[in-house]
Amino acid sequence: MGEFVDIELRHARTVAIIERAGSISKAAAELNIPQSSLTAQLRRIEKAVGGQLFVRSPSGVVPTALGEHLIPMLADLIQRADMVIVEAAAHASEVFRFGNAEWTPPSLHSALQSSLPAAEVQTETLSPADAVEAVYRGWLGAALVPSMSLVAPADLPETVLDQAVVVREPVWLAVPREHALTRRTAVEMDQLATFRWVRYARNHWFHPIEKHLFDKADCADPEVLHYVDGHHEAMNWVREARAAALTTPSGATPDVSLVPISDTESTEMLLVWRRGSMAKAMLSRLVKTVRGYYREYARTIPRYWSWIKEHPGDFPELGRTIGAGRQPVVSLASALCQDGPTPSSA
Structure with a gap:
């Protein structure tokens, strides 16, 4: 032998x-x-x-x-x-690496750095599937990704990763700023067939959600101008080509208009980390900081923030502060005091 x-x-x-x-x-x-x-x-x-x-x-x-x-x-x-590997990296390095899908604004880096003052925070934008893999391998401390059912490898051991829901984002319609629909409270599903569309590439995490909504609207074969590889590219086509696109509100840019869709779908945005890789206090700060950051970012999208305040039951993770005044997301004290489920109960 x-x-x-x-x-x-x-x-x-x-x-x-x-x-x-x-x-x-x-x-x-x-x-x-x-x-x-x-x-x-x-x-x-x-x-x-x-x-x-x-x-x-x-x-x-x-x-x-x-x-x-x-x-x-x-x-x-x-x-x-x-x-x-994870434990050795945690003890040998004071760097906390955080991954995010689609794009990572500087304000998110600032919020994370403020809530984790003992570490040097490094942020990285990468595909959701790559982010999940990196967290699993210990290359990232945590990552913000869409629903795991859309991006996680089928063979990923369920016992290795933990997750907390940050928010459940609705899928809305993005149209050019002066479009007539911007004055509507909402559009019906059967209206989707009337637009020229920008759609997402078949390997993009948003594609299954988009396809489900088109099928639901009996609009399986709409007119498509271009297939994109991300929300911000989609928004450029909406603006420049006078097209329409489906998006989550946080995926839109200020130069397009968002219109709610009646009977739409939502996608979970999750914070994912490796089980046992962080102390409980650090994990609690991280979860609450990311939720607080999302809440502050939502405030910059007027129609979306109004919608959140009108439908608080759809956004339980954002807590009672939905109806309160602005709170600085970069404040560690504020992050610790924000309402919402703990990671273990999320």
Whole structure:
């Protein structure tokens, strides 16, 4: 039997990816290596553990009896190693890295830095799926992403990440500033078929939400001018091409108009972090600061803020201060006193 000490963490990850993918070819594609190289690597791993881990067939691979015994142990090894990386990074560095989907305004960085004065805050904009992966790997301390069902890898262990709802954002219509619909209280779903549209690329997290709304409006094949890769690009097309787009209110820009849609859908915006990676007090400050930041940002969108005040039941995470006066989001004392569920109850 081979020496088990020959098995390295990278070998454990390789076995886990093969088991999850269900075939050598799919795993090779995920790892971006030739299938022959992965097959040779698997043979070396199996030689080290003293037997086959998988039974190969034209339809894929399934674990052998030895595989069923060892693969869960290798998966546990990976999880423990990742936790070591997270803990070591937390103690060895005073940098807190925060990820955000779509775009990260300087005011968000300032709010985070004020609430976490003991750390140097670094912010990064990246795709939601990449942000979730980075949090899982310990490369980010936390990230603000849309609903996990839209962006999280299907194989992500549920026990590794925790999350708190920041807000449930409605999906609204964005039109040029002087458009006649801007005087309407709301538009009906069946009116969506009358516009020229800017839509989101099929690999963008917002695309499934957009598609669901078009299907709901019996508007599965509208006139489309352009497919975009983000909300701000969509808003540029709304302004310059006189088109319409669906968006969350926080995804709009001041040079377009927002119109509520009757019977619309909402998407959860989540704060995601790795379980056990932060002290409870720090986590509480972070959650409340991000919620406070969102509340202050919503105030800069007049129609949206009015809507929030008129429908407080739709925004429970923003707390009782919806109807109160302005509170500086950058104040640590204010962040600690804001209402709303704790991370454990969110």
